[in-house]
Amino acid sequence: MRFSEYLSRIGPGETVLIEHTSLSPYPRLFHAIGSVHGWEKVLLIDILDSTMSAIRWLRLAGFTVPQHTKRIKAGGMSEWGEVLFEVDPYKDPGIFLSRLSKWLRDYYSKNPGTIAIIMNPERLIPLQNNNPRFVVSLTNLSVAFIGNSNKKAFYFVNTDLADKRYVALLEEAFTRVIRIGDEGKTVIVKSPGEEEGASLEPV
Numbered sequence: 001m002r003f004s005e006y007l008s009r010i011g012p013g014e015t016v017l018i019e020h021t022s023l024s025p026y027p028r029l030f031h032a033i034g035s036v037h038g039w040e041k042v043l044l045i046d047i048l049d050s051t052m053s054a055i056r057w058l059r060l061a062g063f064t065v066p067q068h069t070k071r072i073k074a075g076g077m078s079e080w081g082e083v084l085f086e087v088d089p090y091k092d093p094g095i096f097l098s099r100l101s102k103w104l105r106d107y108y109s110k111n112p113g114t115i116a117i118i119m120n121p122e123r124l125i126p127l128q129n130n131n132p133r134f135v136v137s138l139t140n141l142s143v144a145f146i147g148n149s150n151k152k153a154f155y156f157v158n159t160d161l162a163d164k165r166y167v168a169l170l171e172e173a174f175t176r177v178i179r180i181g182d183e184g185k186t187v188i189v190k191s192p193g194e195e196e197g198a199s200l201e202p203v
Helices: 003-010 027-037 049-061 093-111 120-128 132-144 164-173
Strands: 016-018 042-047 071-073 084-085 116-121 151-158 174-178 187-189
Touching: 003 027, 027 042, 027 049, 027 116, 027 151, 042 049, 042 093, 042 120, 042 151, 049 116, 071 093, 071 132, 084 093, 093 116, 093 174, 116 187, 120 132, 120 151, 132 187
Parallel strands: 016 151, 016 174, 042 071, 042 116, 071 084, 116 151
Antiparallel strands: 174 187
């Protein structure tokens, strides 16, 4: 089965963890999500410009991501996309998470059918000195939106860099886990159906 076909099995309210490495061709999965669902529905939650490396990779591979794609800017320098909201991840972590949660809750309520793509939230943890409380708080923000039928969410997490506690908490909480390795092999690790252990073509 192709990854693009598998996307049709993911229902509103679900949150999917996509585990990748620094070398894996995960941008192809990112592009498939936007192409299948429609880029006009996508909301990028871009942590420290993480999306930019994926977009550059896709351009060199001959794929395009529309310039008008909606984006939350959480740190970083790039002004790419249609920046709807900007939040500073370097300041007080409680204020950062509270502002982001409030904005998202309001956005989802006004924009049903949103496809949220969260790019590399694990990069926030070193900013807080790997504080275990922040790991739990960051996880709780993700879990709070599971079951919200106004959106589907896809979290891209680089397991080469991520705090293992954070990855384990997301794996436990999220409805589906997909893992893509260095060579591009894509496997369904967790699923509410019977697909666990099945391989996916990456497009």
